Amino acid sequence: MSDQASSLRQARAQSHYPPSFAFFGGEGSGVSTVVGELAAALAMSGQRPLLVEHQPGNHQARRLGLPTSASFASLAISLGGVSDLLVSNRYGLSLVNLVASSEERTRMSPRLWRRLASEFAALEADNSVLLVDAPALTTDPAPLCIADNLVLVLSPDADSLTQGYASLKRLAGDYARRRFNVLVNRAQDFNEAQAVFNRLSGVAGDYLSVALRWVGFVPLDHTVRKSQTLRRPTVEAFADSEASQACRQLAQMLPRWHGPDSATQRASYLEHLLMTTKSLADLTGS
Template structure:
């Protein structure tokens, strides 16, 4: 009876927040574009996406065609709360800017942490899914490390395979992550996408104890650049383009990709982000000991 009650409590805790998906890719891999388009596809399907920007530069705001906002790092000074960091696109995508350098997140007071964590938890309960644009783990590994699911972006570019393997190795060896989902971007056809995935899976399985899962691919499409020049998502500007159709199909499948390997079922993303940043700062201070 005790075990059954414990299981019910765990299921209830898991239902309190939406699953998070961190998108990682080498420079120029198109991760931010993928997040933008998947979020729009989810919004069109009525699935209430919450997009979390953990990268510097506010590129997501530009791609979604919304005004820039305050960042998480600015809260140390302004303390205006989540409203200052949040906006919504006309397609129904909620965007929250959680960019802050890891050393700055570690300096948040307990009161600020509690307030922001509580405000963000309310957003998570209302959302269907969290899409997180994360920085390179070399610069800041924390947002990737605390996400429920990791989506690795692979492209035909020469350095993409090397960068993807390095990311897998870092997150596996340093943060214990073992499950990686792979989405192939900017390819000519399915065969090219499958060949890239197979190469990465072969190298990873030879040297690391990790699991890679194929998610799908997005074809190369010049319409994407045209939509970005218009500051409009592809699915709004060029709904019938090849990539637009692919994004819509992938968005419909995205909720089924959730197979979390973390053990933070009842803890919100913001709470995990700040707590892990404090741990990271302590490790850095101690030289990783």
């Protein structure tokens, strides 16, 4: 605890936390796969990414061959700590399970909030970047409200484009988010990926006041499904595959995507999440 407290004091003195990137998209767009592969690629290149899981079922742990852990919601009963939510592998990929509904977060006592936020801030300060596998916007908007950067994952499927646009519209209209990185997943080639982005950009440009930035694409590659069966990241199990090469390139470029809507120095991710959850609950009366 003394080491954690020291790290937290240092982080607060510097008023600095690593940038966060929240990934979202329509059902079936492969959001969780993309964020998990990018986290693995960053870790294998010597970075210190922290993969933040907001999706129930320990899917990221199983996909990446990591042990399962307790969820954030369970700490209200177990009175455990952030260390109970954290798992890592041999090359430095760390996954923290923050799965909890907004209602479960608001029911936690202020004392428990403060302790967990303090523990998480110490963990956060020891990592270089946070990659957030965000929950559905319709059920829990807080993670997408607070992330420094938003990454919309699209696929060539028509439903993906429709759901992606709907999410952009709500994030812009209800939560004042204006800047979005767009990554196309499962495209046959560069031309198809660009066509998908251009379709979204054209519609959004006509009806929404948002800035969309193309950041790249991951090609359709059947080794991704095979690697999930093996419970290993594609970038590790099939390093020479097209999808692996694309994910490594995207991971290398990811720090350059950093361009938050606000220049205001933020609190630690978990502290910000808890405060925003409470504020949204007060606004909606739920």
